[in-house]
Amino acid sequence: MSDQINHDADPGGAGVPPAFGAGRMPAPPDNVSPQNASTGNVSTGTSGNASPGNASPSNASPSNASTGNAPPDKLGLTAGLTLLQRELILITVPLACEIIFVVILGYLFYLSNSQLARINEAAKHTDQATVILMHTLDMVDCQTNYYVSKRPAYMRRYEEIAAQVPTELNALKSDLASDPQAAQAFEPVDRSVKMMLDWSNQLHAHMTSGDTVVSFADLMKMKKILVQTRERFTTFIGYERSIADERPVLQSRVQNYIWFALADGLLINILVAVLLARFLYRVNAKRLNALLGHIQNFADNQPIGDPIAGSDEIAKLDVVFNDMARSLAQAAENERKINRRVHLIIENMPVGLVITDTAGMIELVNSAALETFRCSQDKIVRHELKSLFAADDPEGVPLIETLKEKAVGRTIMKNAIRIGGEPFDAELSVTQLETSEGPRLLVIILDVTQRRQLEKLKQEFVAMVSHDLKTPLTSIKGSLMLLSSGACGAVSEGAGEIITIAEQEVERLTRLVKDLLDLAKIEAGRMQLFYADVAVDTIIKRSLASVGQFAERHKVKLESEATRVHIEADCDRLVQVLVNLLTNAIKFSPKESTVSIQCGNVDADWLTISVVDRGRGVPASKLQLIFEPYRQVEDSDERDKEGTGLGLPICKNIVEQHGGTLGVISEEGKGSTFWFKIPLRERLPEPEPQSAHTTDTK
Numbered sequence: 001m002s003d004q005i006n007h008d009a010d011p012g013g014a015g016v017p018p019a020f021g022a023g024r025m026p027a028p029p030d031n032v033s034p035q036n037a038s039t040g041n042v043s044t045g046t047s048g049n050a051s052p053g054n055a056s057p058s059n060a061s062p063s064n065a066s067t068g069n070a071p072p073d074k075l076g077l078t079a080g081l082t083l084l085q086r087e088l089i090l091i092t093v094p095l096a097c098e099i100i101f102v103v104i105l106g107y108l109f110y111l112s113n114s115q116l117a118r119i120n121e122a123a124k125h126t127d128q129a130t131v132i133l134m135h136t137l138d139m140v141d142c143q144t145n146y147y148v149s150k151r152p153a154y155m156r157r158y159e160e161i162a163a164q165v166p167t168e169l170n171a172l173k174s175d176l177a178s179d180p181q182a183a184q185a186f187e188p189v190d191r192s193v194k195m196m197l198d199w200s201n202q203l204h205a206h207m208t209s210g211d212t213v214v215s216f217a218d219l220m221k222m223k224k225i226l227v228q229t230r231e232r233f234t235t236f237i238g239y240e241r242s243i244a245d246e247r248p249v250l251q252s253r254v255q256n257y258i259w260f261a262l263a264d265g266l267l268i269n270i271l272v273a274v275l276l277a278r279f280l281y282r283v284n285a286k287r288l289n290a291l292l293g294h295i296q297n298f299a300d301n302q303p304i305g306d307p308i309a310g311s312d313e314i315a316k317l318d319v320v321f322n323d324m325a326r327s328l329a330q331a332a333e334n335e336r337k338i339n340r341r342v343h344l345i346i347e348n349m350p351v352g353l354v355i356t357d358t359a360g361m362i363e364l365v366n367s368a369a370l371e372t373f374r375c376s377q378d379k380i381v382r383h384e385l386k387s388l389f390a391a392d393d394p395e396g397v398p399l400i401e402t403l404k405e406k407a408v409g410r411t412i413m414k415n416a417i418r419i420g421g422e423p424f425d426a427e428l429s430v431t432q433l434e435t436s437e438g439p440r441l442l443v444i445i446l447d448v449t450q451r452r453q454l455e456k457l458k459q460e461f462v463a464m465v466s467h468d469l470k471t472p473l474t475s476i477k478g479s480l481m482l483l484s485s486g487a488c489g490a491v492s493e494g495a496g497e498i499i500t501i502a503e504q505e506v507e508r509l510t511r512l513v514k515d516l517l518d519l520a521k522i523e524a525g526r527m528q529l530f531y532a533d534v535a536v537d538t539i540i541k542r543s544l545a546s547v548g549q550f551a552e553r554h555k556v557k558l559e560s561e562a563t564r565v566h567i568e569a570d571c572d573r574l575v576q577v578l579v580n581l582l583t584n585a586i587k588f589s590p591k592e593s594t595v596s597i598q599c600g601n602v603d604a605d606w607l608t609i610s611v612v613d614r615g616r617g618v619p620a621s622k623l624q625l626i627f628e629p630y631r632q633v634e635d636s637d638e639r640d641k642e643g644t645g646l647g648l649p650i651c652k653n654i655v656e657q658h659g660g661t662l663g664v665i666s667e668e669g670k671g672s673t674f675w676f677k678i679p680l681r682e683r684l685p686e687p688e689p690q691s692a693h694t695t696d697t698k
Contacts, residue, residue, distance in 0.1 A: 082312045086284065090276050097272055101265035108261060112254040121175070122243035125182065128172045129189070129240070133233040135161050135168065136193060139200050140226055146207065155208070162200065169193055182240070189236050192229035199225055287314045294318060298325050352445035357438070360385045360400035372426075372447050375419035385443065390415040390423065403430045403443065416445070424449045458520065469513055477506045515646040522653045529570040529657055536565045536607065540597055543578035547586060551595070556586045560597035565607060567680055573654045574678075577662075580647040581611040581674045588615035588672075606660075610675040618666040627652050627662070651676070 142158035145151070173190065176183040199222050287308055294304045304325055308318040346353055352369030356362050365380050373380065373388060380388070386399040399414075406412050407430040416426035427446040432439060482488055484499045491499065521527040540560050551558050578597070585595045598610045618626060625631045630645040648662075655662040660678035 084313065086280055086312075090280055093276055094269055094272050097265070097268055101261065101268075104261055104265075105258065108254065108257050118179070119243055121179070122182075122240040125172065125175060126237050126240040128168065128175070129186075129233055129237050132165060132168050132172065132193065133230065133237075135165050136196055136226075136229060136233075139165070139196075140222070143200060143203055143207070155204075158200075158204065162197065162204070165193065165197060185239050186236055189229070189232045192225065192232045196225050196229050284314065287312075291318050291321070294321060352447075354380075354385065354443040354445060355433075356385050356400070356441045356443065358400070358441065360398070360441075363440070369445060372445060373416070373418050374422075379419055388416055389426070390417055400441070403428065403441065404432075407443075408432060413448075416447075425452050473506055473510050473513065477503065477510065480506060512646075515650060518646075518650050522650065527653070527657070529573060529654075531568050531570060533566055534569055534571040534574075536563050536567060536599060536609070539571060539574050539578060540599075540609075542571075542575045543582055544597075546575070546579045547582045550583060551586050554586050554589070555591040556589050557592075557594045558582070558596075559594055561599050563599045565599070565680070567607060567678065569658055569678065570654075574658075577651040577654050577676065578609065578611070580651050584647065585611050585613035585615065585672070585674070589613045590615065605680055606677045607680050608675055608677040610673050612671065612673045614671040617668040617670055617672050618664060619668050623664055623666065626664070 139158055139161050142154045142161065146154035146158065169190065173183070173186065176186050203222070287310070290308050291314060294308075297304050298321075304322060307322055308315045346366045349366060349368055352372045353364075353366045354362055354369055355364040362381055362383055362385055365377060370377060370380070385403075389399055403412075407428050409429075409431075411427055411429045414426050414428050415423055417423050425448050427448045429444045431442040431444075433442055434440075480499055480503045483491060484496060484503065518527065540563075544558055544560060548558070582595065582597075589595055593614045595611065595613045598612060600608045600610070622631075627648050629649045652662045655676045655678065658678045660676055662674075662676040664672055664674050666672035
């Protein structure tokens, strides 16, 4: 601290520290001025009226800035800077000023703290010197009192103080070691105290030896040393107190410098920010206005204009914008092409399409719908959908609500009316659409008048088959049975074989007629089921009895499991299902093999019945096809196995009407497992172990 405070080395007088040196904030650079910060006229486009290849975005810019590009010499130092680099300039220059400002403040605080630390040390040194002086005086008092009263307590007190004073003196000298000027001022005090200690120790030794006579000269010399010691202590303490008394002045001076630094820093930062903002505005504003003009031209469907020159972010953004504008224009053109194609597709669809709002008001129709209702577009559009259909809802529910509830995702039948009043049957399905204008309904209308006529012809054909074909087949079968039994006379061996073949063909035709009738009932939705409580074991036994002779002819063994489960079902129809599955399994099983019926519970609510064979299996590609009408595994099966391809579709429908499922698990060459599961209505306790039903048909 000696370089900030100059002390008087004279021990007889107090040194006075010099004035706190006044500092100045660095002046703003001369080259930072509004004139030097100007970037000139920055032109970022070509001015003029909008025209193909030369569009002026200035009409859309707030300041009507030209979209021309300024020459590089007018951009000065920023010609090669990107937008990011310019923004960094805007940040780093004020930041540098802030750093300089903080450094200056830090330096001021450092000086202030140094001076305050010296003042605090001076106060501490004053206290320490005062204590040493008091102890020195106490030593003299103790010796004087002992000399007068001869009391040992005074001598003990003297000895304690005499032991403390050297320690206190060394401690003070150690604290003053960091301040050479203060240490130099304390040297006379140190010599006086040591001299005082020497004379006191000599007197102490003289008194403790028993000699009670002290010379007058010794006393006078002791007094002189004491007076000198007190004066030197007073001088040192005054010196230190003069330093401590500068605290208020120093604090006021430091506060003034800090306020001055704050004011200068604030003004410099404001000036730098304004100059940089104006500088960057002159550099970037016109280029941004040019970009805004391009955007406005694009929004107004005008030519965008020449691209902005340069390599900064604004120029790159303009390039991206131009690419995006071209892509959007291409996308718009593609959308127009797609709309034309969709329009052509809708107009040429063979079914009627009607688009309505959620209230049922017609907004769009295609040509097929107009042909279906035999009217022009103005007769349908902006009319309610219900005007095209008969009011056949007895409860008065609006048509549009009926369509939303029943026709979304499926098909319903409605009675439609052509404009001339002619009724016809229409098949309707509805799809809900979400458009930019809100939800809409797409109604598909199909005239099914011809299909209804075909269904009527089909029903008439089924009735004809039922009456005109089934009855003669029954008569033929009875006649062949009479012939084969010999009721009409003896039949030769050759004639008997012919009669047997005829009986088999009649049976096959009878089954075919029966399957055709069942399929017709299923398609017409007229197959009725008669539910009753039936034992599953009864269904199995009846099925085994029906195919027993058939299995015997094919030399196949039949097996089944015993069960006491009861269900609510149509017994005859389930027997029909099981007989069909058993017949197929027998036909496709090798001789001397076994076909088994297995019963099991998938869970507590379902019963599963499986027919397992060891035949040729079903290829994976045909596992689903075999459940379609007239489809078989091999084309030759219709001839070789006497199949029609109707049995499995009929069985599937019967099981589904029971609320169940029919399926197959098969691996080609390793047999098949046809299974169906139906819901349980009631389940009796499990039966006691017993032997399974076994029918050996060998």
